[in-house]
Amino acid sequence: MTLQKLYICLSLLACQFILAQNDSITKLKEVIVSDTNLKKYSDSQSVQLLNDSIINKNQASLTSLLNYNTVIYFKENGLGMTSAPSFRGTTGAQTAVIWNGININSQFLGQADFNTIGTRDFNSIAVKAGGGSVLYGSGAIGGSIHLNNDIRFKKDFSNHLFLSGGSYDTYSTNYRANVSSDKYSIQVNISRNSSDNDFKYPGTTDQKNINGAYYNTSMNTTFGYKIDSKNSLKLYSQFYDAERHFSLTSPNATKTKYNDFNTRNLLEWENTFNRFTSKLRMAHIGESYKYFPSITSDFYTYGKVETSIIKYDLAFDVNDKIKLNSIIDYNRNKGYGSSINNVKRQVGSASLLLQHFVTDKWDYTASIRQELTDNYGNPFLFSLGTRYQFTDFYRIKLNASKNFRMPTYNDLFWEGSGNPDLKPETSYQGEIGNEFFTKKFSLSVTMYYNSIKDLLRWVPSQGGGDNWSPENTSRVRAYGAEVLLEWRTKIENHNFTLNGTYAYTVSESKQLIKGELFYKQLIYVPYHKLTGSVSYNWKKVSSYFQYLYNGEAFSTPFNNPATKVKPYNVGNLGIDYDLGKKNSYKIGLQILNIWNEDYQPVIGRQMPGRNYTIYINLNF
Numbered sequence: 001m002t003l004q005k006l007y008i009c010l011s012l013l014a015c016q017f018i019l020a021q022n023d024s025i026t027k028l029k030e031v032i033v034s035d036t037n038l039k040k041y042s043d044s045q046s047v048q049l050l051n052d053s054i055i056n057k058n059q060a061s062l063t064s065l066l067n068y069n070t071v072i073y074f075k076e077n078g079l080g081m082t083s084a085p086s087f088r089g090t091t092g093a094q095t096a097v098i099w100n101g102i103n104i105n106s107q108f109l110g111q112a113d114f115n116t117i118g119t120r121d122f123n124s125i126a127v128k129a130g131g132g133s134v135l136y137g138s139g140a141i142g143g144s145i146h147l148n149n150d151i152r153f154k155k156d157f158s159n160h161l162f163l164s165g166g167s168y169d170t171y172s173t174n175y176r177a178n179v180s181s182d183k184y185s186i187q188v189n190i191s192r193n194s195s196d197n198d199f200k201y202p203g204t205t206d207q208k209n210i211n212g213a214y215y216n217t218s219m220n221t222t223f224g225y226k227i228d229s230k231n232s233l234k235l236y237s238q239f240y241d242a243e244r245h246f247s248l249t250s251p252n253a254t255k256t257k258y259n260d261f262n263t264r265n266l267l268e269w270e271n272t273f274n275r276f277t278s279k280l281r282m283a284h285i286g287e288s289y290k291y292f293p294s295i296t297s298d299f300y301t302y303g304k305v306e307t308s309i310i311k312y313d314l315a316f317d318v319n320d321k322i323k324l325n326s327i328i329d330y331n332r333n334k335g336y337g338s339s340i341n342n343v344k345r346q347v348g349s350a351s352l353l354l355q356h357f358v359t360d361k362w363d364y365t366a367s368i369r370q371e372l373t374d375n376y377g378n379p380f381l382f383s384l385g386t387r388y389q390f391t392d393f394y395r396i397k398l399n400a401s402k403n404f405r406m407p408t409y410n411d412l413f414w415e416g417s418g419n420p421d422l423k424p425e426t427s428y429q430g431e432i433g434n435e436f437f438t439k440k441f442s443l444s445v446t447m448y449y450n451s452i453k454d455l456l457r458w459v460p461s462q463g464g465g466d467n468w469s470p471e472n473t474s475r476v477r478a479y480g481a482e483v484l485l486e487w488r489t490k491i492e493n494h495n496f497t498l499n500g501t502y503a504y505t506v507s508e509s510k511q512l513i514k515g516e517l518f519y520k521q522l523i524y525v526p527y528h529k530l531t532g533s534v535s536y537n538w539k540k541v542s543s544y545f546q547y548l549y550n551g552e553a554f555s556t557p558f559n560n561p562a563t564k565v566k567p568y569n570v571g572n573l574g575i576d577y578d579l580g581k582k583n584s585y586k587i588g589l590q591i592l593n594i595w596n597e598d599y600q601p602v603i604g605r606q607m608p609g610r611n612y613t614i615y616i617n618l619n620f
Contacts, residue, residue: 035101035146037135037313037325038126041353041365044385044397046433046446048127048484055119056162056617057533057544057574059592060172060193062117062125066145068531068546068572070127071482071503073553074114075524076601078247079608080197080214083115087142088129088448089478089507089525091457094405096132096140099147100236100266102283105139107305107333107345110408110456112145116242116260118191120162120174121220123150129482130448131429133403134351134369134383137331141403141427141452149187149236151224156180159620166590166613170195185224192217197247202598202609209247209606211255211295216242230273236266245295249604255296260289279313303337305409325353340413347406348372361389371404376424379404397433397446402426407456411470419470427452444484452476455509459523459557476522478507493539500532500547509557520559524602526551526567540578542586547571555603568599576617586617 038047050069058065063083066072075092076083084092093110096103097117105111119125125147132140160176173192180186197212223235240262245255266283288304311329318324331347351369358364364386371379383401390396407422431448455473483502490496505527508519521527528551535544553565576588589612596610 035098035126035148037101037353038098038128038146040323040325040355041135041367042128042132043355043363044365044387044399044433045431046129046397046444046482046484048129050125050127052123055122055125057535057546058119059613060118060120060174060191061115062119062145063114065119065125066114066127068533068548069499069501070531071129071484071501071529072127072143073503073505073524073526073529073550074601076115076605076607078209078212078602078605079199080115080195080212080244081247081605082113084111085114085142085145086505086507086525088450088482088503089480089505089522090142090450090452091455091522093139093408093456094141096136096144097147098136098144099238099264100149101281102264102266102285102309102311103136103139104264104285106287106408107307107335108287108289108303108408108410110139110405110411116216116240116262117147118174118193118216118218120176121149121189121191121218121238122147124148129446130399130431131383131401131403131427131450133405134353134367134381134401137329137347137349137371138405141405141425141429141450149189149220149222151185151187151222151234152178152180153182153185153224153226154180155182159618161618162615164613164615167611168196168199168608170197170613172615180224183226185222187220187222189220189222190218199608199611201606202596209608210251211245212247214242214244216240230271232270234266234268234270236264236268238262238264247605254294257292257295258289259292260287262287275317277313277315279315281309281311281313283307283309283311285309301338303335303340303409305333305335307331307333321357323355325351325355327351327353335409339418340409343409343413344374345406346374363387373406376406379424379426393436393438395435395437397435398431399433400428400430402428405456407470411456414470417467417469422456422470423454423472425452425454425456425472440488442486444482446482448479448482450478452478457522460555473509475510476507477510477519478505480505480507495535495537497535498533499535500530502531503529505529511558520557521554523555523557524553524565526553526565541575542578542588543573543575545571545573550601563603565600565603568597569595570597570599571595576615580619584617584619586615588615588617589613590615 063074067074073086074083085095087095097112129143132144158178162174164172171194176189178187194215199209201207218240221237225233243259245257263286269280271278285307290300290302292300309331313327315325328350334344336342349371353367355365367383369381381402385399387397404426406424412418412420429450433446436443455476458468458470481504487498507522507525511518530549533546548570552567555563571594572592573594574590576586579585593610
């Protein structure tokens with residue numbers, strides 16, 4: 001049955017993919033993009049833009065959005081539980097999450113938990129594949145995810161309200177208000193998500209997901225003010241509060257819970273004079289958690305990190321074809337908690353970026369970064385990229401870069417597992433991309449190779465069970481191919497959008513076993529991943545179908561075939577109707593996991609079977 005589903009969906013989706021390169025970002029009108037360096041210095045890389053229309057078709061978590069629309073694989077420990085990405089065969093800590101141009105990866109985990117990020121808090125979300133440590137610092141090795149609150153200086157007053165309710169007492173609310181003129185812009189965004197998450201396991205009559213309840217609340221505020229024609233101020237602020245009861249792997253296991261509270265504040269002053277653009281940013285990020293080993297006890301372990309960032313960006317347009325950018329930034333954080341005793345870390349860097357449009361068909365970018373760290377040396381990083389358009393329908397892209405990542409606080413100090421002797425990791429990577437495009441169709445095929453030294457990763461302890469510990473893997477090679485394709489068409493009042501992605505990924509560690517050299521696929525990295533969707537709109541009716549296929553993956557470092565993660569196919573179906581005339585008032589229904597697939601992204605971590613959601617989406 002699984003093979004039959006896969007064959008049918010492959011046949012439907014063979015030509016049904018969507019590609020949103022970063023050119024889409026530059027077409028936005030009357031919008032100040034929060035991360036200008038993303039659009040200026042990523043032309044030679046693949047940047048996939050996910051806008052409001054795509055965001056609203058998915059569940060509220062960033063995991064769900066990216067899982068069904070990108071090549072990224074997710075190691076998800078159950079619905080709403082911890083979730084880590086694997087981008088191009090790397091670990092979760094090698095994917096950087098960039099909030100309005102600032103890296104917000106956890107100083108504890110080295111990564112963001114993608115189930116703690118609500119997608120409806122942002123105007124757009126971009127996915128950049130490949131190394132980006134020159135621009136975004138430690139961790140941007142596999143790729144980066146960009147969360148953007150874009151500012152519009154345009155007369156506007158609008159409101160957006162999204163309400164949904166579904167199976168397992170799952171509820172989601174999001175309210176967004178925009179007030180702006182040609183002088184100022186204010187956006188306030190409030191979200192709340194909760195679920196009892198007590199689903200029955202597919203194919204059983206009595207097994208249920210125990211202790212899986214969660215809730216989270218977030219608020220985003222964005223303010224922009226034009227002082228005059230040459231100066232503007234922007235303020236971005238966010239807080240996030242959540243509690244999760246971690247699902248049990250067996251009915252007799254101890255019930256636990258986890259609280260986290262995060263704050264982010266960013267102030268930016270931009271000044272333009274002649275050919276110069278000056279941008280000063282000051283940010284403060286706070287993250288804290290409490291872990292309760294038993295929810296019936298008041299005892300907990302905790303941790304807290306305060307991070308301060310100062311970043312100065314000076315851009316100079318030499319002429320219409322040559323642009324230079326220098327960046328100086330300083331990052332200081334201080335962490336303390338149950339297993340950390342007032343640990344401090346300071347990182348400074350200086351970067352120089354060049355963009356050169358040689359001809360109308362050929363341009364290139366070159367970037368260098370010198371980091372200064374207080375305990376991990378002073379790595380020198382670089383990136384080179386170029387693209388050339390041979391014809392009206394074909395373009396080639398080439399990229400090469402060196403990237404770097406430091407051990408996190410949890411890597412070094414986690415009680416009972418941390419390893420203070422860990423080394424930082426470095427990587428060298430290259431890629432070649434081919435793009436074919438017409439007005440309604442585009443195809444991108446990218447092949448890459450990544451060589452990583454001293455890869456930092458957590459692996460199951462030799463004793464088995466739920467005990468994991470960090471280690472350096474001396475040599476890892478990751479290579480593969482990514483395919484992105486788009487086709488849109490319109491026949492009178494009928495609009496069709498066919499889209500999807502495919503990734504073939506090999507990510508292997510070099511191991512010497514009994515004197516023989518072997519390459520073993522890293523755990524939780526499937527060789528194959530396929531996503532696709534078909535959207536159809538007619539007058540006030542909208543409908544879509546989503547498909548996700550993840551191939552088998554190993555769950556042990558020595559690739560024991562008996563403990564593989566089984567491949568799985570998941571399909572979602574949605575339909576809505578717009579009741580409004582002047583404004584948009586949509587009511588809709590979603591059927592998730594329509595085939596009632598029994599699947600586990602992580603061994604022992606069950607996902608729900610078929611379930612339902614109804615929603616109201618109001619714009620006024």
